[in-house]
Amino acid sequence: MIVLPPPLLKQIVDASEAAYPEECCGLIVGRFQAPDQALATRLAVSDNVSTNDRRQRFEIDPRVRLRVEMEVRGGSERVIGVYHSHPDHRAQPSSRDLSMAFEPDLIWIIASVMDGQAIQVTAHALNANGQQFHEIPLHTDDWAPYAIRGETGDGADGP
Numbered sequence: 525m526i527v528l529p530p531p532l533l534k535q536i537v538d539a540s541e542a543a544y545p546e547e548c549c550g551l552i553v554g555r556f557q558a559p560d561q562a563l564a565t566r567l568a569v570s571d572n573v574s575t576n577d578r579r580q581r582f583e584i585d586p587r588v589r590l591r592v593e594m595e596v597r598g599g600s601e602r603v604i605g606v607y608h609s610h611p612d613h614r615a616q617p618s619s620r621d622l623s624m625a626f627e628p629d630l631i632w633i634i635a636s637v638m639d640g641q642a643i644q645v646t647a648h649a650l651n652a653n654g655q656q657f658h659e660i661p662l663h664t665d666d667w668a669p670y671a672i673r674g675e676t677g678d679g680a681d682g683p
């Protein structure tokens with residue numbers, strides 16, 4: 525599971541809505557409290573530097589990654605995941621996301637934004653074989669499950 529303090533969840537929701545109809549993206553910084561329990565402590569916001577259609581693609585600025593890696597060096601925090609939004613698609617990883625998932629340890633947080641409003645945020649991890657994602661629990665740090673504002677879908681293969 526990943527524990528995301530409410531201000532960070534709000535930051536992802538706000539960024540997802542602000543970037544609409546394009547995808548927002550960034551890194552999740554934190555630490556593992558147990559092998560299967562990650563705590564997010566902050567986000568590193570990135571511009572979506574994809575040169576393709578940013579309504580369906582994202583690319584985190586490599587300079588942001590580099591900066592964060594230098595900031596966390598020698599400390600207890602590290603990059604534990606990435607987040608991005610799915611404008612007008614559901615909050616499930618796409619086949620393109622899977623093809624971009626090179627790092628087996630990273631958690632993927634995806635926000636679905638429908639008509640400009642974020643309606644769902646989900647978390648995913650790669651299976652051991654790296655061939656598939658599975659959804660993992662997303663909690664805020666008061667241990668309340670994240671309230672899903674709506675459930676909508678339009679097929680498995682969004683952005």
Ligand SMILES: [Zn+2]
Nearest residue numbers: 617618621683
């Ligand atoms: Zn995606």
